[in-house]
Amino acid sequence: MSARIDALPEGITTLADYEPLARACLNPTTWHYLHDGSGNGLSLAANRQAFETVPLIPRPLVDVRQGNTRLTLFGQTLLHPILLAPIAYQRLFHPDGECATSMAAAAQGGAMVISSLASQSIEEIVEAGCQIGVAPWFQLYWQGERERTLRLARRAEVAGCPALMLTVDAPFKQSTLVLPEGVAAENLEQPLMADQVPSGQSRVFQGWMAQAPTWDDLAWLRERIRLPLIVKGVLHPDDAERVVGLGCDGLVVSNHGGRVLDGAPASLLALPPILSRVAGRVPVLLDSGIRSGCDVFKALSLGASAVLLGRPYIWGLACAGAFGVAHVIRLMRDELEATMALCGCAELSQIVQTRNL
Ligand code: FNR
16 A cells, blocks of 8 residues: 555535545546446436435434444444445555555444455455454456356455355446556456457347356356355345345345446335345345435335445545545444434344334
């Protein structure tokens, strides 16, 4: 990591205050890569609308003086339920990249999920978190073939990641981002997507999708992975059922922050039918559209075990490196605790009961 010391920006009181500051720190291309949704941005907008329609009912006069937000997830004890979602190429946003994120997450008693497309080595990112006391998880993108995918998974396991998250909802690259000199996917044996298309064949079916994983591949991987395996990018209850049936340890209800299939429902709306089907057999996490501690409370009140935060922590990273990321998480934790206190909850497990009106 560089020796650069970032100062926290002044006058920040909520996460939203970071957004315009981050935009001012980044060049327009990088900003659009971070911010934009796919297509017309329908799913991106739907994520926010969904959170806005969930009401919170105040429950005064409850003694919450012993309150806390601790939880145990896949065997790891965390101080709060806000994980940092896998986000690619973090050295685009700050020279300290993923190592800064890993340190900040650990300093706040939570875990980050390292992207397969990280711009620093898995080992150094794990080391940055572990020296503060929390090991990051690893997000796996299918690497075109089974053995190559397994090698990447094993590398993360050997490095010390306690859980693996296989992302299944983005089987091909949609972004047209051209990486600047010095920023690359440091941990991949070869680029994810060959751009060649067999002549006379479909660019999509025989081209982009040729290297995408199938249910058989997931079953194959599950049998070979000892770590908890969580599948990210599930929006249909039948798929959730199949993921659980294959012996996976958890799933993330996500529309990838509105970045893949434009028209996919808000993940918050997809959550209740999936929870009904999963029926408590594995933890169900949620991401896409979380912008405050209130949103975390709302997701947990519908039954999510934890959430993943995406773009907002990158705003903090862009503005002030590790300090900015830690500040973003702290702001969210404070908002979550305040919402719990006002809704009469001293522990996370009580939040889901607030929906039983
Ligand atoms: C992502 N996301 C993502 N997901 C993943 O599994 N692997 C990845 O490498 C990336 N990369 C990535 C880059 C950028 C710039 C963004 C914004 C997102 C998706 C991410 O993990 C998460 O699902 C969404 O960001 C959650 O939505 P919000 O919180 O950004 O609305």
